[in-house]
Amino acid sequence: MNxxxxxxxxxxxxxxxxxERQRAHLKYFNPSFDSPLAGFFADSSMINGGEMDGxxxxxxxxxxxxxxxxxxxxxxxxxxxxETTLGxxxxxxRKFDTVTKDCNEKKKMMNREEVTEGEEEEKSKITELNNGxxxxxxxxxIKAKKEENNCSNDSSKVTKELEKTDYIHVRARRGQATDSHxxxxxxxxxxxxxxxxxxxxxxxxxxxxxxKAGMLDEIINYVxxxxxxxEFLSMKLAVVNPRPDFxxxxxxxxxxxxxxxxxxxxxxxxxxxxxxxxxxxGYSNxxxxxGYVHFNPMQQVETSSDPLSCFNxxxxxxxxxxxxxxxxxxxxx
Amino acid sequence: MQPTSSMNEEFLKKxxxxxxxxxxSIDNTSVHERKKAIKLSxxxxxxxxxxxxxxxxxxxxxxxxxxxxxxxxQMLSGIKAEALINKKLPKKIVCHRKIVRRSKKILRRKxxxxxxxxxxxxxRLVKRRTQGLRNVVPGGELMSNDVxxxxxxxxxxxxxxxxxxxxxxxxxxxxxxxxxxxxxxxNAIVIRGWRDYSKPFCT
Numbered sequence: 001m002n003x004x005x006x007x008x009x010x011x012x013x014x015x016x017x018x019x020e021r022q023r024a025h026l027k028y029f030n031p032s033f034d035s036p037l038a039g040f041f042a043d044s045s046m047i048n049g050g051e052m053d054g055x056x057x058x059x060x061x062x063x064x065x066x067x068x069x070x071x072x073x074x075x076x077x078x079x080x081x082x083e084t085t086l087g088x089x090x091x092x093x094r095k096f097d098t099v100t101k102d103c104n105e106k107k108k109m110m111n112r113e114e115v116t117e118g119e120e121e122e123k124s125k126i127t128e129l130n131n132g133x134x135x136x137x138x139x140x141x142i143k144a145k146k147e148e149n150n151c152s153n154d155s156s157k158v159t160k161e162l163e164k165t166d167y168i169h170v171r172a173r174r175g176q177a178t179d180s181h182x183x184x185x186x187x188x189x190x191x192x193x194x195x196x197x198x199x200x201x202x203x204x205x206x207x208x209x210x211x212k213a214g215m216l217d218e219i220i221n222y223v224x225x226x227x228x229x230x231e232f233l234s235m236k237l238a239v240v241n242p243r244p245d246f247x248x249x250x251x252x253x254x255x256x257x258x259x260x261x262x263x264x265x266x267x268x269x270x271x272x273x274x275x276x277x278x279x280x281x282g283y284s285n286x287x288x289x290x291g292y293v294h295f296n297p298m299q300q301v302e303t304s305s306d307p308l309s310c311f312n313x314x315x316x317x318x319x320x321x322x323x324x325x326x327x328x329x330x331x332x333x
Numbered sequence: 334m335q336p337t338s339s340m341n342e343e344f345l346k347k348x349x350x351x352x353x354x355x356x357x358s359i360d361n362t363s364v365h366e367r368k369k370a371i372k373l374s375x376x377x378x379x380x381x382x383x384x385x386x387x388x389x390x391x392x393x394x395x396x397x398x399x400x401x402x403x404x405x406x407q408m409l410s411g412i413k414a415e416a417l418i419n420k421k422l423p424k425k426i427v428c429h430r431k432i433v434r435r436s437k438k439i440l441r442r443k444x445x446x447x448x449x450x451x452x453x454x455x456x457r458l459v460k461r462r463t464q465g466l467r468n469v470v471p472g473g474e475l476m477s478n479d480v481x482x483x484x485x486x487x488x489x490x491x492x493x494x495x496x497x498x499x500x501x502x503x504x505x506x507x508x509x510x511x512x513x514x515x516x517x518x519x520n521a522i523v524i525r526g527w528r529d530y531s532k533p534f535c536t
Binding site for chain 1: 371500503
């Protein structure tokens with residue numbers, strides 16, 4: 001994907017997608033900005049601003065301002081872009097790093113070229129965008145970017161015209177409608193396709209499927225299978241362990257903490273395997289319960305073992321073995 | 334993007350914390366009770382990792398709050414819990430089917446070419462699937478636009494994957510533990526029988 005984008009940029013600047021150009025503009029005007037994060041959240045915040053504002057306000061929470069960016073001053077966001085966005089923020093930044101970072105310099109070059117061409121054309125477009133856009137999303141987008149630009153004017157290295165108006169213009173591609181509606185819709189479509197690409201990477205077995213409907217189908221199946229897996233695993237855990245706080249010892253004795261894990265099963269495998277599992281687990285419950293009663297006292301004694309053994313992966317097994325054998329002996333089995 | 338080990342750790346810690354809450358009530362001997370406790374605490378742990386930034390996490394917390402308010406309050410610290418539980422999520426989007434059908438009939442009266450019909454069919458399919466996705470993802474009905482829905486789905490899938498990974502490794506560890514402690518016992522036969530059944534679905 002990166003190679004393709006790079007190639008495209010070099011060949012024909014007008015082929016850049018609308019979305020990419022918007023992001024490039026952001027980056028261009030605010031070079032100190034961490035563009036992948038900002039670009040992604042700026043876009044998403046614009047869309048979410050309308051809905052999220054409602055309950056963020058009522059909650060009175062000081063949540064990390066991912067979704068509330070339209071209403072917050074720009075400076076805090078600029079200074080602390082990363083720490084406040086845990087979880088979601090981090091992984092989204094990682095994703096967009098690969099997509100946008102490679103293209104930034106090339107985009108800057110292209111932007112400057114674009115900028116020197118018909119300036120009046122662009123100005124008229126601005127007014128068109130301004131007047132013609134009925135959607136609140138678009139307005140918020142423009143307003144917020146205006147704020148950003150005002151605040152960051154000192155730091156930006158921009159020397160060309162454009163700065164007077166402080167709007168992000170989006171130029172329509174050659175041979176396509178210049179209507180503000182259709183531009184906005186094109187942006188939306190591009191966002192959706194971008195998300196779909198990421199989903200394609202996440203969901204196993206989706207590379208060969210083209211088209212939204214098929215992809216969505218796969219995604220739904222995958223999510224459902226994951227949910228069922230969780231149900232099954234929690235049932236299995238409940239069966240395998242009579243005490244709810246068993247985790248500590250078992251896990252830390254194993255290699256859970258150190259190794260990164262990947263989810264292995266494909267949707268089909270889980271589908272076929274799952275009904276099988278449920279039947280068997282139901283059947284086996286009684287057997288396990290009856291056989292397990294003997295081991296309850298043992299389990300309880302074992303919980304006194306040292307949780308710090310988690311870090312001694314190599315030594316842990318032998319420790320367990322000796323420990324267990326001692327207990328066995330003490331119980332007189 | 335796959336879940337990282339740090340995510341696994343964080344989830345695990347929160348989950349532990351949740352399970353500790355059940356420690357006093359050890360007498361929930363029914364398997365279903367335990368399973369429910371495990372699952373609910375895992376769900377809340379997973380959702381709390383996002384610290385209220387995503388829509389699905391809020392919806393999930395609210396859903397578990399209806400089942401076990403105490404657990405949720407204990408697991409989430411102080412103010413945040415109150416705020417997250419009590420605040421209102423955006424209203425669900427309700428489509429009045431009769432009105433939609435009528436308007437569609439009116440639209441259909443205009444003549445359509447074959448290609449347009451195909452496009453319309455494709456659109457309908459996509460719409461149906463997105464609706465299906467909304468049903469699956471917690472809080473999906475509350476998201477009004479597709480972009481947000483896809484974003485939430487991405488995040489949700491990653492969280493689910495972490496959950497599954499952690500749970501599976503615990504189960505494996507527990508089973509290995511059992512195998513070791515049981516090998517010399519007279520009940521080994523029973524347990525081995527159980528293990529044979531479990532083999533097809535232990536990866």
